[in-house]
Amino acid sequence: MTLYFIRGCLAFCCYVINTLLWCVPLLLGSVIKLLLPLPVIKRLSSRFLDRCATGWISTNGLIEKLFHPLTIHVDAMPPLSVNEWYMVIANHQSWVDILVLQRLLNHKIPFLKFFLKQQLIYVPVLGLAWWALDFPFMRRYTTAQLKKNPKLRGKDIEITRKACAKFKHNPVSVMNFVEGTRFRPAKHKQQNSPYQHLLRPRAGGMAFALSAMGEQINKMLDITIYYPQHIPTFWDYISGHLPEVYVHLELQEITADMRGDYMNDREFKQHFQERLNQIWHHKDQVLDRLQAQTRGDA
Numbered sequence: 001m002t003l004y005f006i007r008g009c010l011a012f013c014c015y016v017i018n019t020l021l022w023c024v025p026l027l028l029g030s031v032i033k034l035l036l037p038l039p040v041i042k043r044l045s046s047r048f049l050d051r052c053a054t055g056w057i058s059t060n061g062l063i064e065k066l067f068h069p070l071t072i073h074v075d076a077m078p079p080l081s082v083n084e085w086y087m088v089i090a091n092h093q094s095w096v097d098i099l100v101l102q103r104l105l106n107h108k109i110p111f112l113k114f115f116l117k118q119q120l121i122y123v124p125v126l127g128l129a130w131w132a133l134d135f136p137f138m139r140r141y142t143t144a145q146l147k148k149n150p151k152l153r154g155k156d157i158e159i160t161r162k163a164c165a166k167f168k169h170n171p172v173s174v175m176n177f178v179e180g181t182r183f184r185p186a187k188h189k190q191q192n193s194p195y196q197h198l199l200r201p202r203a204g205g206m207a208f209a210l211s212a213m214g215e216q217i218n219k220m221l222d223i224t225i226y227y228p229q230h231i232p233t234f235w236d237y238i239s240g241h242l243p244e245v246y247v248h249l250e251l252q253e254i255t256a257d258m259r260g261d262y263m264n265d266r267e268f269k270q271h272f273q274e275r276l277n278q279i280w281h282h283k284d285q286v287l288d289r290l291q292a293q294t295r296g297d298a
Contacts, residue, residue: 089221136174207260226294229242246290
């Protein structure tokens with residue numbers, strides 16, 4: 001227990017130091033991008049900042065190998081490229097999921113970026129960093145707002161489409177946990193989920209993102225994460241209580257039938273949800289297989 005505690009404390013300190021060191025060029029690049037909003041400066045700054053973020057992840061990987069090595073079992077790695085655009089979806093069980101994905105996909109696909117709520121841009125320091133790293137900020141209107149002002153209908157997609165226009169120059173990977181929250185037995189029971197290992201997928205966010213991005217993103221990377229011992233916490237991860245994780249990846253083309261007006265086209269909305277449900281049924285089967293494999297039943 002003492003060894004795990006010491007290991008976790010040392011790893012945590014190293015992660016904090018690494019983050020603070022990379023914050024210096026990140027904030028510097030952010031200020032330059034903010035004060036000199038010329039197209040060429042923006043493009044060069046975005047590339048520089050993405051490389052800073054990639055360097056931060058790479059150094060985190062070295063800290064992991066030194067203090068709490070993690071074995072990631074991948075049954076098959078599809079052909080990936082840092083020069084492609086990806087929609088990345090995965091099941092969500094722990095904040096460790098993000099760390100595993102960053103470690104696994106670093107230098108294989110563009111830096112992972114998340115769609116954020118518009119209000120988060122005002123978060124001190126982080127808001128500036130997210131903006132500088134070209135994290136798309138989405139403004140969603142509620143049903144009540146749309147009823148009160150019908151002219152707002154479709155404006156959320158248009159705003160997000162403009163926010164994503166910068167991705168036409170630099171490849172990007174957009175991350176989406178379509179379950180909307182981390183898996184918990186109580187939540188699973190509350191939802192009456194038809195899946196054994198998963199919550200119900202929410203199609204709206206993904207459909208909205210694909211609509212906003214247009215045909216710029218043409219590949220979907222579907223990732224299934226399985227922890228054979230237990231669902232880990234961040235402390236489990238940095239203290240060495242997480243020795244291994246199993247990851248299954250599938251690369252698919254984003255076909256034309258996956259793009260449409262999710263908000264106003266009822267037929268498309270139903271089709272998209274059914275398509276996502278099929279992906280989730282398959283993911284549930286993959287988790288069954290991984291569970292049986294790790295228990296020696298396969």
